[in-house]
Amino acid sequence: MSNETYVVAYEDSEGQHVLDYAVQQAKKSGASLYIIHVLEWSPYTFLTPQELEERHKRRTQETERAQSAIIDPAVKRVEAAGVRAEGKIRYGQVVEIVAETAKKLGATMIFVGRGGGNGLGARIFGSVPIGLAQVAPVPTVIVPQ
Amino acid sequence: MFHHRFLAALAALCALSGPAAAQSIDETINRIFADYTGWYVGLIFADLPGTNFSWIALWLVVAALIFTFYFGFIQIKGFVHSIRLVKGDYSDPDDAGEVSHFQALATALSGTVGLGNIAGVAVAVGIGGPGATFWMIVAGLFGMATKFTECTLGVKYRNEYPDGTVSGGPMYYITKGFKERGLPGGPILAVLFCVFTILGALGGGNMFQANQAHAQISNVIGDFPGWITGVVIAAITFMVIVGGLKSIARVTEKVVPFMGIFYVLVSVVILIMNADMIGWAFGQIFAGAFTGLGVAGGFTGALIQGFRRAAFSNEAGIGSAAIAHSAVRTKEPVTEGYVALLEPFIDTVVICTMTALVIVITGVLNVDPDTGLYVWNAEAGRISTEGEVVGVALTSAAYSKAFAWFPVLLAVAVVLFAFSTMISWSYYGLKAWTYLFGEGAAKEIVFKVIFCLFIVIGASANLGPVIDFSDAMLFSMAIVNIIALYLLMPIVRGELGSYVERLRSGQITRYKG
Incomplete structure (x- = not known):
C-alpha cells in the first residue's frame, strides 16, 4: 500500500463518475482519496445587517447539509469500493482551495469533473478544470461525463 | 446622515404638498410635537453660551479627542494594521x-x-467657507478613535445565542460591562439607549431619508404626491425586512458601495481635470481654516461648521456602528475596533473631502472679483452661490459643471443611499426593540410594520418638528453611549495592550500577506 493521496474535487452526486474513476486509479496504486467539496464564498461580498447576524447560523446549516448530502455518501461509496477516503468541506474559490489543499497534503494527483465547463459563461470566465489546468501543483485528471 | 437640521429648510422647499386633509394632519402632528418635545430638542441642540456651536457637537469632538489620547493615537499607529485586517x-x-x-x-x-x-458637506462649505473642510478632516481623524472604542466593546460584550445568531451593541456592553466593573445604573442606561435608538431609527433613519428620497425624485421627474414614493419605498422595504426578500437587499448592498466608489472616482476625475487648481484649493482650505477668509464667523465659523458636519456624518459615538460590527467572526474584539476606525476615515476624510474640493474648485461659490473674497449672502446667512442653491443642489451644481449628466446620477445615488440607510436603521431599531421587548417573530413584525408605516409618513409629510425630535433622539444615543464609553474604556485598553503584545511576540498568526 502506498502513502499516496489523490484529491478529488467533488461537486455533488452528478460527479459520481469522477469519484468512480478516481477509485479505479487509487485501487491500482493503493492511494487514498481526499474528497473535497467547496462552497463558493468570497469574504469581499456585501451583506445586509440581518445577513451578518445570521451568517454563523447559516454557515453551520450549509456545512451540515453538505456533510450529510454530499460528503458522507461520497466517502461511504469510496470506502465500499475498498479505498480509504476522507472528506472535507471548505469555503472559498474552488480552484484556489483545491490547488492549495493538494499542495498542503502533498497529494500526487487531482481528479476533477468537466462539469458545466462548455457553456458561454465558462468560456468567458473560465471553469474549474480550466482554472486547475493553470494553477494545479500536481498532475490533474479531467474526467469527462 | 446627520444632515437633517440643516436640510430641514431644504426639505421644506422640496417636499411636496400633500392633499389638503393631509396638510392639516401634518399641522396637527407638528403642533403636538412642537408643544411637547420642543423643549427637549432645544436642550439637545442648544448652543454653548455666546457661540453658535451646539454643545452636543462639542460632546462628540471632546470624546473623540479623549479616546485619541487615551489609546495613544490608535488611528495613526494602527492604520496599516487595520487595512491588513480588512x-x-x-x-x-x-x-x-x-x-x-x-x-x-x-x-x-x-x-x-x-x-x-x-x-x-455642501452646507458646511456654504456657511463656513472652504476652511470648514480642514476642520471636518481633523474631526474625522479624531472620530476614528471613538469608533475604535465602541466597536471593540460591541464585539466583546455581544450575545451569542445557541442557534448561532449574535446580537451586540451599546445596550449589551452597557449592561454586561457595567456589571463586570461593578458600576451601577447599567440596566437603566441600556433601556434609555434603546428607547432613543428606536425613536432615532424611525425619524432620522427613516422619515428623513424617505423625505429626502422623494425630494430628489421629484426634482428630476417633476412634482408628484409624496405618498406615492412613500408607498413604493415602504413596499420594497416591507418585502426586504418582513418578507425576507434578500435579493433586493443584496442588490442595494452591492449597488451602494459601487455608487460610493463611483462618486469618489468622478470626484477624482474632476480634480484631475482641474489639476492646476488643486494647490490653490488646498491653499483656500488651509487659509480659510485659520482666518475664515472673510467668511462670517471667520476662524470659528469654519471650525464650527467643519466639526459639526464631521460629527453628524460619520456617526462616531452614536453607537449604531457597534451594533453593525458585532456580528464579525473574530477571536479578538480589538480587531473589529481596528477595522471600524477606517469608517470615519472613508466617510469623512475621503468622501466628504472630495465633495468639498469639487465645490471649491468648480467655483460655484461666488467670489468678488475685486477683493478675491467670497460674496456673503447676509440674508441667507451663507456664501452666495451660483443660482443661490444649497445642500444637495449645490453639490449637484458643482459636479454638473464638469459632467452635465451628474444630477441624474446623483438623484439615483441619493435614493439608493437613503434606502440602504433605512435598511440599516430598521435593523438597529429592531435590535433595540427586541432588547426591550424580547425576541420573537410576532414582536419583531410589530416593529417592522411600524417602521414601514413611518416611511409613508416621512415621504408624504413635511414634519419638521417630528424630524427635529428624532434628531434629538439620535444625539441622545450619543450622550448615553459616550458616558458608557468613558466608563468602559479601561477594558478596551486592557484588550488592546494584550493584543498588541501578542501581535509583537508572533502569537497572533498572520495567514497571508
Whole structure:
C-alpha cells in the first residue's frame, strides 16, 4: 500500500463518475482519496445587517447539509469500493482551495469533473478544470461525463 | 446622515404638498410635537453660551479627542494594521464562510455613507467657507478613535445565542460591562439607549431619508404626491425586512458601495481635470481654516461648521456602528475596533473631502472679483452661490459643471443611499426593540410594520418638528453611549495592550500577506 493521496474535487452526486474513476486509479496504486467539496464564498461580498447576524447560523446549516448530502455518501461509496477516503468541506474559490489543499497534503494527483465547463459563461470566465489546468501543483485528471 | 437640521429648510422647499386633509394632519402632528418635545430638542441642540456651536457637537469632538489620547493615537499607529485586517491577512482560512472584517465594515459604511457626505458637506462649505473642510478632516481623524472604542466593546460584550445568531451593541456592553466593573445604573442606561435608538431609527433613519428620497425624485421627474414614493419605498422595504426578500437587499448592498466608489472616482476625475487648481484649493482650505477668509464667523465659523458636519456624518459615538460590527467572526474584539476606525476615515476624510474640493474648485461659490473674497449672502446667512442653491443642489451644481449628466446620477445615488440607510436603521431599531421587548417573530413584525408605516409618513409629510425630535433622539444615543464609553474604556485598553503584545511576540498568526 502506498502513502499516496489523490484529491478529488467533488461537486455533488452528478460527479459520481469522477469519484468512480478516481477509485479505479487509487485501487491500482493503493492511494487514498481526499474528497473535497467547496462552497463558493468570497469574504469581499456585501451583506445586509440581518445577513451578518445570521451568517454563523447559516454557515453551520450549509456545512451540515453538505456533510450529510454530499460528503458522507461520497466517502461511504469510496470506502465500499475498498479505498480509504476522507472528506472535507471548505469555503472559498474552488480552484484556489483545491490547488492549495493538494499542495498542503502533498497529494500526487487531482481528479476533477468537466462539469458545466462548455457553456458561454465558462468560456468567458473560465471553469474549474480550466482554472486547475493553470494553477494545479500536481498532475490533474479531467474526467469527462 | 446627520444632515437633517440643516436640510430641514431644504426639505421644506422640496417636499411636496400633500392633499389638503393631509396638510392639516401634518399641522396637527407638528403642533403636538412642537408643544411637547420642543423643549427637549432645544436642550439637545442648544448652543454653548455666546457661540453658535451646539454643545452636543462639542460632546462628540471632546470624546473623540479623549479616546485619541487615551489609546495613544490608535488611528495613526494602527492604520496599516487595520487595512491588513480588512484584506484578511489575519483571518483563519478555516473560518472562511463566516462574516469577514471586510463585510462588517462594508455593511456599517452603507449605513453611514449617504446624504451627509453629499448635502452636509455642501452646507458646511456654504456657511463656513472652504476652511470648514480642514476642520471636518481633523474631526474625522479624531472620530476614528471613538469608533475604535465602541466597536471593540460591541464585539466583546455581544450575545451569542445557541442557534448561532449574535446580537451586540451599546445596550449589551452597557449592561454586561457595567456589571463586570461593578458600576451601577447599567440596566437603566441600556433601556434609555434603546428607547432613543428606536425613536432615532424611525425619524432620522427613516422619515428623513424617505423625505429626502422623494425630494430628489421629484426634482428630476417633476412634482408628484409624496405618498406615492412613500408607498413604493415602504413596499420594497416591507418585502426586504418582513418578507425576507434578500435579493433586493443584496442588490442595494452591492449597488451602494459601487455608487460610493463611483462618486469618489468622478470626484477624482474632476480634480484631475482641474489639476492646476488643486494647490490653490488646498491653499483656500488651509487659509480659510485659520482666518475664515472673510467668511462670517471667520476662524470659528469654519471650525464650527467643519466639526459639526464631521460629527453628524460619520456617526462616531452614536453607537449604531457597534451594533453593525458585532456580528464579525473574530477571536479578538480589538480587531473589529481596528477595522471600524477606517469608517470615519472613508466617510469623512475621503468622501466628504472630495465633495468639498469639487465645490471649491468648480467655483460655484461666488467670489468678488475685486477683493478675491467670497460674496456673503447676509440674508441667507451663507456664501452666495451660483443660482443661490444649497445642500444637495449645490453639490449637484458643482459636479454638473464638469459632467452635465451628474444630477441624474446623483438623484439615483441619493435614493439608493437613503434606502440602504433605512435598511440599516430598521435593523438597529429592531435590535433595540427586541432588547426591550424580547425576541420573537410576532414582536419583531410589530416593529417592522411600524417602521414601514413611518416611511409613508416621512415621504408624504413635511414634519419638521417630528424630524427635529428624532434628531434629538439620535444625539441622545450619543450622550448615553459616550458616558458608557468613558466608563468602559479601561477594558478596551486592557484588550488592546494584550493584543498588541501578542501581535509583537508572533502569537497572533498572520495567514497571508
